[in-house]
Amino acid sequence: MKIYRINMSNLSSTIEEVPDEWRLMGGRALTSAIVAKEVDPACNPLGSKNKLVFAPGLLTGTMAANSGRLSVGSKSPLTGGIKESNAGGTAAQRFAKLGVKALIIEGIPPGDKYYCVHVHKDGVNIKEETELLDKGNYEVIKTLTDRYGENTGVMTIGQAGEYKMSAANISVKDPKGHIRSAGRGGLGAVMGSKKIKFITLDDNDGAGIEIADKEAFKNAAKIFNKGLLSHPVSGDALPKYGTDVLVNILNEAGGLPTKNFRRGNFAGAEKISGETMYDTIMERKGDPTHGCHVGCVIRCSQTYNDKNNKYLTSGFEYETIWGFGAGCEVDDLDIIATADHECDDIGLDSIEMAVTMQTAMEAGVISFGDGPGILKLLGEVKEGTPLGRILGNGASFTGKAYGLTRVATVKNQAIPAYDPRSVKGVGVTYATTPMGADHTAGYAVTANILKVGGFVDPLQKEGQIELSRNLQVATTFIDSCGLCIFVAFAVLDSGDVAQAMVDMVNAQYGTKSSIGDWFELGRTTLQTEKEFNRAAGLTSKDDRLPEFFSEEVPPHNAIWDFTNQELDSVLPF
Amino acid sequence: MRATVKLFAQLRAGRFKVEEIQIPEQTRVKDVVEGLDIPPEEVAICLVNGHDTGSESVIQNGDTVALFPSIGG
Numbered sequence: 001m002k003i004y005r006i007n008m009s010n011l012s013s014t015i016e017e018v019p020d021e022w023r024l025m026g027g028r029a030l031t032s033a034i035v036a037k038e039v040d041p042a043c044n045p046l047g048s049k050n051k052l053v054f055a056p057g058l059l060t061g062t063m064a065a066n067s068g069r070l071s072v073g074s075k076s077p078l079t080g081g082i083k084e085s086n087a088g089g090t091a092a093q094r095f096a097k098l099g100v101k102a103l104i105i106e107g108i109p110p111g112d113k114y115y116c117v118h119v120h121k122d123g124v125n126i127k128e129e130t131e132l133l134d135k136g137n138y139e140v141i142k143t144l145t146d147r148y149g150e151n152t153g154v155m156t157i158g159q160a161g162e163y164k165m166s167a168a169n170i171s172v173k174d175p176k177g178h179i180r181s182a183g184r185g186g187l188g189a190v191m192g193s194k195k196i197k198f199i200t201l202d203d204n205d206g207a208g209i210e211i212a213d214k215e216a217f218k219n220a221a222k223i224f225n226k227g228l229l230s231h232p233v234s235g236d237a238l239p240k241y242g243t244d245v246l247v248n249i250l251n252e253a254g255g256l257p258t259k260n261f262r263r264g265n266f267a268g269a270e271k272i273s274g275e276t277m278y279d280t281i282m283e284r285k286g287d288p289t290h291g292c293h294v295g296c297v298i299r300c301s302q303t304y305n306d307k308n309n310k311y312l313t314s315g316f317e318y319e320t321i322w323g324f325g326a327g328c329e330v331d332d333l334d335i336i337a338t339a340d341h342e343c344d345d346i347g348l349d350s351i352e353m354a355v356t357m358q359t360a361m362e363a364g365v366i367s368f369g370d371g372p373g374i375l376k377l378l379g380e381v382k383e384g385t386p387l388g389r390i391l392g393n394g395a396s397f398t399g400k401a402y403g404l405t406r407v408a409t410v411k412n413q414a415i416p417a418y419d420p421r422s423v424k425g426v427g428v429t430y431a432t433t434p435m436g437a438d439h440t441a442g443y444a445v446t447a448n449i450l451k452v453g454g455f456v457d458p459l460q461k462e463g464q465i466e467l468s469r470n471l472q473v474a475t476t477f478i479d480s481c482g483l484c485i486f487v488a489f490a491v492l493d494s495g496d497v498a499q500a501m502v503d504m505v506n507a508q509y510g511t512k513s514s515i516g517d518w519f520e521l522g523r524t525t526l527q528t529e530k531e532f533n534r535a536a537g538l539t540s541k542d543d544r545l546p547e548f549f550s551e552e553v554p555p556h557n558a559i560w561d562f563t564n565q566e567l568d569s570v571l572p573f
Numbered sequence: 574m575r576a577t578v579k580l581f582a583q584l585r586a587g588r589f590k591v592e593e594i595q596i597p598e599q600t601r602v603k604d605v606v607e608g609l610d611i612p613p614e615e616v617a618i619c620l621v622n623g624h625d626t627g628s629e630s631v632i633q634n635g636d637t638v639a640l641f642p643s644i645g646g
């Protein structure tokens with residue numbers, strides 16, 4: 001496989017051999033290794049010393065189910081630390097089929113011109129782009145699909161990325177031409193700083209994927225695939241209700257953060273629940289079950305139509321619905337879906353923006369419950385007005401602008417949809433992951449609420465530190481394989497599925513490593529990330545939740561009660 | 574004694590979302606599940622007043638019992 005490298009300072013590119021040290025890395029392990037090796041941790045994330053790295057996972061492009069995720073890495077303009085954000089869509093498998101292990105983009109072009117990049121079997125072409133500037137992601141994707149055909153992969157930034165906002169994401173076209181996002185950490189701003197509006201990928205006549213032991217791979221892939229489909233969560237619940245099925249259970253368990261984390265339950269929960277969403281989708285002739293990339297067998301995504309049965313949004317996730325919904329006390333699913341659509345189109349992380357809206361409500365810019373007000377403020381972000389530029393830089397920035405202390409962020413990144421006081425395991429993850437508050441980095445909701453991979457009482461401290469640590473290590477490996485995090489339900493509940501995952505990697509790369517050995521890759525990646533963060537100036541003081549979480553949260557009156565020592569023991573390296 | 578029962582996701586099919594029920598003292602969560610003709614293996618999570626108490630726990634007057642199949646996201 002090859003590394004494609006682009007230097008935007010002089011619009012040149014090279015094709016390099018993959019160094020030995022990176023051969024057995026992919027996805028997050030690889031983006032973090034490259035960023036740690038090549039990026040000065042002290043650099044300005046929007047300056048010429050930062051780099052933007054795209055990498056498919058170790059298993060991407062193969063027949064392994066759910067292996068088509070793309071990792072994007074960089075120094076984050078939001079957290080000031082290292083970032084890996086991953087997404088489905090049409091890009092990762094094309095990189096893999098082209099034999100491209102990573103695309104590294106460095107430098108910044110002189111002048112004001114914007115560019116687009118085309119990735120193909122012989123390398124890349126860099127061209128000036130004028131037509132699609134200032135355009136939203138939906139229009140960019142539609143235009144490029146018309147221009148280059150259905151089969152082209154697309155990664156793009158909306159207006160938010162062009163404004164270099166810290167909530168800007170990188171959007172990836174999905175198989176239906178809808179949008180998936182490498183959402184968190186402001187990577188769209190890094191792409192904007194490099195003056196790249198979009199990247200297209202053509203995998204025709206690509207080198208393809210080498211598999212050392214095809215027979216062994218096939219056998220393991222079968223077990224893995226079957227394991228995902230026979231697990232009740234990935235086989236039944238996710239395809240039917242999507243991730244929004246979580247609204248009701250978090251609400252019942254008192255862990256659904258409501259009104260900017262004031263309560264753990266929301267009176268309007270049923271109206272924004274997965275059950276209601278399913279009925280609405282069926283009524284309006286949408287599609288409840290859709291995969292974000294070819295080869296996803298779980299298919300948690302969906303197409304949500306408006307009242308006139310016209311497409312409104314897809315990839316409509318629990319965290320977004322929670323954030324604009326319960327978090328803002330809005331119980332209108334159509335308004336939330338419109339906000340999701342707008343975030344996708346403008347190129348904004350919908351979790352960051354939802355918590356930003358809660359913060360704006362806290363500040364009195366609009367009031368809690370004001371759904372139309374949210375849409376108006378998103379319009380300000382799109383226009384790039386002074387208020388829009390404050391909001392587009394995220395919850396911490398907005399909180400600071402209005403002199404607030406009740407701002408739910410860690411390392412400046414917004415805390416998502418599970419109250420850390422009443423789902424304590426995920427709180428430990430928010431505090432300690434090198435990524436800034438991120439539920440997917442160690443999704444302890446599994447054992448705390450969903451009874452997957454055992455049970456650890458969400459309201460007690462006991463067992464949470466270990467749970468978060470083990471999940472963070474395992475997740476880092478899953479992210480490195482290019483596997484969707486939702487394979488974890490089956491992996492955690494079945495030793496055979498976990499073994500099959502590792503057997504696939506061994507069969508592809510001709511290795512004979514154990515599960516423990518591969519999970520060591522997760523551990524060393526976390527270590528690399530933490531070292532980068534330290535050199536960037538982050539300290540253990542950044543591994544803490546905001547002070548206001550020492551307040552009790554109803555209905556269980558739970559508090560955040562971990563000591564600094566306990567938190568420092570989670571990833572003690 | 575009275576208790577509120579809430580059902581979610583697939584457990585609602587052919588049943589209800591929320592209902593008040595009359596139960597004798599010493600009724601356990603699993604008795605309620607049985608009374609609703611729900612195969613016990615279909616219930617993955619039972620919360621009583623928001624606490625995961627398990628299916629053996631005894632319901633008190635005024636409790637809310639929430640039953641879920643295996644779900645995740």
Ligand code: SF4
Pocket residue numbers: 066088290291292293296297298299300301484485486
């Ligand atoms: S399960 Fe959902 S998020 Fe995961 S790959 Fe499939 S559609 Fe994408």
